[in-house]
Amino acid sequence: MNRLIPIATACTLAMGAALPSHAQEADTVVATVGDTAITLGHVAAYRASLGEQVNQMPAQQLYDAVLDQLISMAVLADGREVGEVEQIFIDNERRSQLARAAVLDLQEQPVEDAEVQAAYEEMFGDFESSPEFNASHILVETEEEAADLIAQLEDGADFATLARENSTGPSGPSGGELGWFGPGQMVPAFDQAVQEMDVNAIAGPVQTQFGWHVIKLNDTRQTEAPSLDEVRDELAQQVLSERITNEIETRREAADITIAEDAVDPSVINDPSILAR
Known part of the structure; x- marks a missing residue:
C-alpha cells in the first residue's frame, strides 16, 4: 500500500470529522506538497470526475483515497516541465472546462413562460387529430x-x-x-x-x-395534443438545448475560423505516434 495513505489519513483526522462551516470553502488548504497547495476544491473536483462508481464508499474513506491520490499526483508532477504533448492535453482540458462553464451559465438563466409557450405552439400548433x-x-x-x-x-x-x-x-x-x-x-x-x-x-x-x-x-x-402542463418540463429542456445551440452558432459566426482543407490525411487521427514523445 502507498505509504502516503497513513499520512493523508492522519492529516484528515487532525482536521476533525466536521470542520466549522466557515472552513468548508473551495480554497481551504487540506494538504501541501512542498510549495504546492491541495485545496478542498481540488478534492471535490477530482471526486466529481469519478462519477457514480464511488457513491457507496463511506465519505471518510473516499476523502482519504482522493486526497492520497492528489498527493501522489503532486509529488510526481513536482519539478516536471510541461512538455509539448502534456500541453496539448492541458489545452484541451482547459477549453473543455471553460466551455462547460459557459454552458452552465446559459442553463442557469431561467426559462420564461413565454419561451415554453412559444415552444409548445411550434411543436403542437399545427397538430391534427387522427x-x-x-x-x-x-x-x-x-x-x-x-x-x-x-x-x-x-x-x-x-x-x-x-x-x-x-x-x-x-x-x-x-x-x-x-x-x-x-x-x-x-x-x-x-x-x-x-x-x-x-x-x-x-x-x-x-x-x-x-x-x-x-x-x-x-x-x-x-388523438389529442398533450396539454402544456403535461410537456412543460420537456419543453423547458428543449428551450435550454436550443439556447445553447444558438449561442454556439452565434459565436461561430462571429469568430474568425479557418480550417486547413486537405492539410492532413483523416486516418492519421488513429495513429498514436502523433503524440509520441
Whole structure:
C-alpha cells in the first residue's frame, strides 16, 4: 500500500470529522506538497470526475483515497516541465472546462413562460387529430382455422380465451391484445380491415404475410395534443438545448475560423505516434 495513505489519513483526522462551516470553502488548504497547495476544491473536483462508481464508499474513506491520490499526483508532477504533448492535453482540458462553464451559465438563466409557450405552439400548433384503434387478433395458419374460430365466436365463445388457446402470434398469451395503434402502423390488409370495423365487431378471415387473422375492434379514439402542463418540463429542456445551440452558432459566426482543407490525411487521427514523445 502507498505509504502516503497513513499520512493523508492522519492529516484528515487532525482536521476533525466536521470542520466549522466557515472552513468548508473551495480554497481551504487540506494538504501541501512542498510549495504546492491541495485545496478542498481540488478534492471535490477530482471526486466529481469519478462519477457514480464511488457513491457507496463511506465519505471518510473516499476523502482519504482522493486526497492520497492528489498527493501522489503532486509529488510526481513536482519539478516536471510541461512538455509539448502534456500541453496539448492541458489545452484541451482547459477549453473543455471553460466551455462547460459557459454552458452552465446559459442553463442557469431561467426559462420564461413565454419561451415554453412559444415552444409548445411550434411543436403542437399545427397538430391534427387522427383516429387510433385498439384491437385484438387471433393468428392461425389456415383460412379454415380462422373460419372455425369465427363460428365459435358467433356462438358466444370468449375471444381472449380462443386467442390464448389458438393464436400463433406473440400477443396470444395476452388474449390477442395489440393495444393502441394508428392508421398505417399495421400491415395493409390488417390496417384496412380495422379501419372499416365498428367497435366490438369481428372481422376475418384476413390474410397477411403472417397468416390468417381473426380481428376484434375493442375501441377507437381521436388523438389529442398533450396539454402544456403535461410537456412543460420537456419543453423547458428543449428551450435550454436550443439556447445553447444558438449561442454556439452565434459565436461561430462571429469568430474568425479557418480550417486547413486537405492539410492532413483523416486516418492519421488513429495513429498514436502523433503524440509520441
